[in-house]
Amino acid sequence: MKSIKKTTVVCTASLLTLSLLSACAGKTDSGTGAAADPASAKPTEINIMTTFFSPEPPDANNSILKEIEKKTNTSLKVSWLSPNNYEEKMNVTLSSGDLPDLMLVLDPFVPVIRKSAQQGAFWDVTDVYKKYPKLADFPKDSWEFTKMEDGKNYGVPRVRPTEGGGFPYVRKDWLDKLGLTVPQTTDELYKVWKAFAQQDPDGNGKADTQAYAAYVAQDSMGSLGWIESAFNQTNGSWKLVNGKLVNINTLPETKEALVFLNKAYQEKLIPEDFAILKATQAKDMMKAGKAGMGSDTPEAAWEPTQELRKTNPQADLQPMVSVNGFTSKDTGFYGMYVINKKVPEAKLKKIMELLDYGASDEAWDLVSYGMKDTHYTEKDGNKVFTELGQKELVTQGAFKQILYKNDKYQRAFRNGMPNDYLERNKKVIDERSKISVPSLAVGLYSETSLTVGPELNKKIQDIKTKVIYGKEPLTAWDDFVKKLQTDADFQKMSKELNDSYQKRVGGAK
Incomplete structure (x- = not known):
């Protein structure tokens, strides 16, 4: 899934991928590279x-x-x-x-x-x-x-x-029932979340629905990462500001995202146990019809949709194109x-x-x-x-x-998906490709981040989680950022990253 931001710089964000499976011995076929072995050859x-x-x-x-x-x-x-x-x-x-x-x-x-x-x-x-x-x-x-x-x-x-990486998808049938449209901004998003949590979108007469099946990791914002990105208009943990890569945690927009999430938590719009919830558990919430939004790839959104349609043929989880005009490129x-x-x-x-x-x-x-x-x-x-x-x-x-x-x-595609769902997914991917933002730090190298990055990520996420929970005031985040900016390791990591970036773009070393 998954849009996970890391301060670790070595390769910010996305991880790689490979295709695998199968091959014979002997000469390879020019079409697939599969080998044409004698039938008698031992596997x-x-x-x-x-x-x-x-x-x-x-x-x-x-x-x-x-x-x-x-x-x-x-x-x-x-x-x-x-x-x-x-x-x-x-x-x-x-x-x-x-x-x-x-x-x-x-x-x-x-x-x-x-x-x-x-x-x-x-x-x-x-x-x-x-x-x-x-x-x-x-x-x-x-x-x-x-x-x-x-x-x-x-x-x-x-x-x-x-294109088509982890990003939120929304219960379109719930939106229709409540007279709402797919949210385009974080302000509209908050209104939708509130309606999902308070206006009985599933019609069972109980206040038992969650707005968003959110979860975080020990060292990242997990499925809440895209909210930070929407506020920062940045993919990954580093943003280009006046020709220099700046860590997003030092930017005021990150604090705005924490204010947004703290309010959502206080109003019970995200799970009370989001800090210990696992990705699989969040997906189970969607399959059970207990949440109105989740986060995953367009094709993966079909899995809970298919499950829900066993009892509710109108259930529809629609992948979103962007929030605040932002979406990420993998x-x-x-x-x-x-x-x-x-x-x-x-x-x-x-x-x-x-x-x-x-x-x-x-x-x-x-x-x-x-x-x-x-x-x-x-x-x-x-x-x-x-x-x-x-x-x-x-x-x-x-x-x-x-x-x-x-x-x-x-x-866009998953087995069993009806053609109209597939075509909608393709359009979502096409629309995202027009505006998607890549992570500028992918492939850059910082030796310091290898040693201090993992622990630093945990410290950053720990204070973020506490601020969202309300266990620490927003001033605690301000104090943390001030210390972060003067931390010798953080400064060294930032310099190494910027040096690596300049080498890549052909600038001054």
Whole structure:
């Protein structure tokens, strides 16, 4: 999901993305990079560690997984880990030194990953990926922004579109019932929130609806990050002011955002336990019809819509285009896959073939629709899912964490979505692309941020959460900002970031 801002500068915000899955040994086919192995060749076993965002992960007998293995002559042993504790499990795995062949890294610029790369834990694929047509066709920025400070790529980006990232979606049917329109500004947004919380939008005669299913992380504003962005008109934690990158936490607009959120909390428009609420729990609130707004990609908004329509056919969660005329542009990646340096070169090639196949149209259609006459039939040009298709394709949110193709509208479509919903999503993405703002700090490097950034992020978020709760007065935020601006590490980090930025734009060093 997800629009999460970090003061850490190494690669502000978005994480990379990669497409993966499948590959055979031998020569590769010019269309997909998949290999054409003799039928008698023994399947290559590949151990994968990744996460999933589906109701449940695929089991080892999932027929789509089996088909991928068959097409690529592989035996895939996948450890599917919950997104709620994936980073923790990844750190434990890295510490053990017993790495899988292929492992998802959510943020390639955290110290533990940089250190592992420097110590030779991962294969350097800087020149390798250029031999695989689909991987080489990823956006240039996907590869450039995932390089370490030595200029090398130690992983394959999980490619994602630059448009259609995490942003709020709203219960359009509730708006219609209350005579309201999709909010365009933060003032209009507040009025909508108040109506959702106080005017019984679900019509059950009870005051049991929440305005927004909000949550934060220990080191970021989580699903409240876009509100800060709307006030600051900035994507990420750094804004260009008079030619210099300035941290948004020192700007008056950030304080305005905290005032807005504190008021919302006091009037019970956001969950009382938003500070400990998890993303999955926030999504459950939307599925249960307990909240009027959530935050996610356009296609992900279909999941709670589909659930709600089982009992309320009129339920409609509409992705929003912008707030205060602002919407963010993503970097084109969301984490990356690292390859264990202990695997031999021959197996490295197999893994790269697998990832290259994963970025192909063939692989994408397989995980989107399954196999013809097994998971779907065609009628009048439309795909009609069979019972098995409906059962096994709920795991899309798992397969598509490792298997993804580069497409502008990838975040518009999800299996089972009606055509009118899909077309509306495409229009939302088109409208966002006209005004979306990129994060200027993506790909920049600051050594200081590696050491002080993580703890600083936690301190910043801690005081923000306390101000929103009302446990600390707004003056406490003012005092914190004054100390922040004079902090030696913060000043050094800011200088390093600006130096890096000037190098990138060709300015003075």
